Structure formats: structure tokens, C-alpha cells
Amino acid sequence: MDIFDIIKNRRSIRKYKDEIPPEDLIKKCIEAALYAPSARNSQPWYFIIVKEKDKIAQLSKAQPYTKFLEGAPYVIVALADEKKSNHWLEDMGCAIMALLLEAHSIGLGACWGAIYHPDSMERENHVRQVLDVPKNLRIIACIGIGYPDETPSSKKIKSLDEAIIKIV
Ligand SMILES: Cc1cc2nc3c(=O)[nH]c(=O)nc-3n(C[C@H](O)[C@H](O)[C@H](O)COP(=O)(O)O)c2cc1C
Secondary structure, rough: OOOOHHHHHOOOOEEEEOOOOHHHHHHHHHHHHOOOOOOOHOOOOOOOOOOOHHHHHHHHHOOOHHHHHHHOOOOEEEEEEEOOOOHHHHHHHHHHHHHHHHHHHOOOOEEEEEEOOOOOHHHHHHHHHOOOOOOEEEEEOOOEEOEEOOOOOOOOOOHHHHHOOOOO
16 A cells, blocks of 8 residues: 555544454554654654553543543553653654554554643653553553544545645
8 A cells, every 4th residue: 555545544543343453463553663753863762552451441541532542452652761852752753653554554543642741740640650650751642552443534634735835
């Protein structure tokens, strides 16, 4: 499949089939993230794979918009060592995007659950306590992932003319 088709057709998937994907497929998505660009090739990322149901249920309570995680067979927690990069947040965006695209390309569905918040550590503290995350790592996202069990309605995207404000 052309990368443009993968980019165009990827959607956030928040409902998952009961069938549990093999762990190797989850690891493959994380492996894709490892190839992402990062400032000065700092690669500040780390990941936790969560499959225990009670832990997933606790993670889903991080904030109102992470409730969907409860139905996920796996949650991938994306972590960053902020000392490794002065652009750790952007680095993590690149890594998570690669992970989401790989998930879509191998028939999985995934959705970003926001944990990092610029004004509050509350969500991070919640996840840190549930998973005993080391203190030196920031917690960026809890990504629900599994076989998709929904087809999201079509999404209106900005036109190219609107997005390109100037060609000089
Ligand atoms: C930084 C970021 C944070 C997000 N946080 C959440 C979230 O907490 N809960 C959720 O259901 N979706 C979350 N999403 C998914 C967006 O809602 C979704 O990407 C957007 O609506 C566009 O839909 P699409 O991914 O299907 O193209 C997040 C996405 C990004 C990039």
C-alpha cells in the first residue's frame, strides 16, 4: 500500500474486537516508532505494553476522554526521557504518529489517549502510580490498540488552498 493511502485512511479507533492480537504485532508498531525522527537523533522514547485488564481499567480513568481504553486488549504507554532531548514533546509526536500508521497498515486500530498536559501533572501522576513509572520519564500518551470494531464517519479535512497560506 502506498504510504499516502495509509496516511489518508488511518483513523482513531476507540472500539476493539474481543479477539486479542498477537503481542508481536503490538511490538511491531512500537518498532515503527523507533525509526521516527527526533531532535539531534536523541530518541527520548520508551514504552510500556499493558495487557492486564485491571491495569487497563485503571488507566482508562486518567481523564474523561480516555474511557475508551477500557475496551482495548492492549494499551501502549508512550514515555519520554525529557533530559535526552530539548524537543522531547515533538519527538514523541513523531514516534506516536509512526506507531499509529504502522498499526493501521497491519490491520490494527489505535487511538491516542492524552496524558501529558502542559498545565497539570494530574494525569501523569495517575498513570505513574498505576504502572509505577520511573520518575525520570514523562508520560505522554496511553494508546489503545486492537482489532478495529468500528468504522468512523468521514472526516472533513482542511483544503490544500486553506492550509498553504502563501507561496513566496
Ligand atoms: C495530541 C492528541 C491527543 C489526543 N487525545 C485524545 C484523547 O484523550 N481521547 C481521544 O478519544 N482521542 C484523542 N485524540 C484523537 C483525536 O481526537 C483524533 O485524532 C481526531 O479527532 C482526528 O480523528 P482521526 O484520528 O480519526 O483522524 C488525540 C489526538 C492527538 C493528536
